[in-house]
Amino acid sequence: MSTPDGPTDLVGMRERNLALVLAEIDRSQPVTRARLAELTGLTKTTVSAQVAALTGLGIVSADDPVPGGRGRPGAPVSVASGPIAGLGLEINVGYLSACVVDLTRQVRIRRTVARAEAGDRPQDAVAALANLARLVTRQARRAGLVLAGTTVAVPGVIDGKLVNAPNLRWDALPAADFLSDAIPSRPLPITVDNEANLAALAELWFGAGPGLGDYVHVSSETGIGAGIVVSGALFRGAHGAAGELGHVIVAPDGPPCRCGGRGCLEQVAGLDALLSVAGIRVPAGANSDAATLGTAVPDRPPGAGAAELVRRLEAGDRRALDAARQAGRGLGVALVAVANLFDPASIVLGGLHAQIAPWTTPHIAAALEAGGGRLRGRSPVLRTSEVADGAVLGAAGEVVARILADPLAVARQERAR
Known part of the structure; x- marks a missing residue:
């Protein structure tokens, strides 16, 4: 006779x-x-039963039999490239992004649109993101894909269900509730995560991450954040706020920051600071996708400021070089503290700072060597990420990771609906 806990x-x-x-x-x-x-x-019997169950769920598929050896040729199995896929969304300053990734981690759809920055209420931003989600969902359906879940990347600190994102002007916003009401429903619940954390995971799943050891990934668009990966897993800290590199103070008497502090790294090495030093003014411009989705005319096209900064750096423009020098030195100060505290094997520069790395890494490397390198024995390896749009890619990858870790989750959620 089994115990009451036996069947469970x-x-x-x-x-x-x-x-x-x-x-x-x-x-x-x-x-x-x-x-x-x-x-x-x-x-073998148990494995065959599990493979049959996974095949029935559409998660794995059988390949052609491979001859060789004795007996009947074995038919290898692989993770299926469809129909199940994950949807990643990103809301950031000046743009929205969407990405669909199948279970083999292949990008099937990617789309970025501009959004207005000034006077944009959280509800308006979420509504525009929902419009983009619906558009991409229709594209996925036409491609024969079934979106099992959604993860949304935001540039802010997430405390439970509340999001504090100074660059979006979100203060303790229950973003998950807003998003769940606005975005098309999925079998798996919508999750919200910090964009720097998701960019670090994108490096792990789609980039050089497996060979980096323990690493810190620096994510930079308008703001600056960091994701910390230890033993192949994200380190979040006691309250989920680890990695707020942009608000490390590098110039105590520096300009005020939206977070309430002064001299934060974002005010020295963030995009707006660099454009100001370089004397770059990006003109307003419309975006065809934005018009289609019914969003307001953007303050600037996505990436226009960074592209102009890189163009001037390549041309040897003095003011642009001054901006890169300021960014490199500021990042150097912040990353010395990171290296001394966490002792990572690698530091990876992503986003904006991947684009301008040729002009900033000499300053960062010099700071790392001078600021405690002898104590550690060696400085972290400084690398540039080759993963584009890491936050939204990591968001879609997070959905895939959830499915692969718990393949019955989709079926359970469908039954519960």
Whole structure:
């Protein structure tokens, strides 16, 4: 006679075995059932049952049999490229982005549109994001994809359900509630995360992350943030606010910041600060996607300021070089503190600072070497990210990661609806 907990334990064991088999398929694909049994320690019968269940869920698919060895040729299995996919959304200063990634982590749809910055209420921004989500959802449906979940990247600190995003002028906003009401429903709940954290995860899933060791990823658009990855997992801190690099004070007597402090790194090395020093004024411009989606005319086209800054740096413009020198030195001060506190193996520059890295990294590297390099024995390896649009890509990847970690989650949510 079984104990009262017996059936529950049996269900839990099946779910764990399913996740174990899927994790190994994801890691070793294409892989035969016999090899999966060796890698997982499960019996061939159990592995075959799990593979059949995953195939029924549309999460894995069988490849052509591979001849060789004795007996019937084995048919390898791999994670399926469809129909299940994840939707990533990003709301940032001056633009909105959307990205659809399938379970093989291939980008299937990517779209960025401009948005107004001045006078934009949170409700208006979320409504524009919902319009973009609906547009991309229709594109995904036409491509034969089923969006199982949505993660939204925002440039702010997330405390429970509340988001504090000074650059968006959001103060303790219940963003998840706004988004859940506005964005088309999914089997999996909508989640909201910090854009720098998601950009760091994008480096792990789509970039050089697996070979970086423990690393700090610097994310920079208008503001500056950092994601900290330790042993292949994101370090969030006690309250989820780890990595607010942009609000590390690097110039105590510097200009005031929207966060309430003075001399924050964003005021020295953020996009607006660099454009000001470089003397770059970006003209207003409309965007065809923005007009289609019914958003207001943007203050500037997405990326226009950064593109002009890079153009002037390549031309050797004195003021642009002064801006890059200021950014490099400011980042150097902040990253010395990061290196001494966390001792990462690598520091990765993403976003804006990946684009201007040729002009800033000499200053950053010199600061890292002078600011405690002898104490640590070596300075972190300084690298430039090759992952474009990391935050929205990481947002879509987070949905994929949720599905791969718990493949029955979609089915459970569908039954609960």
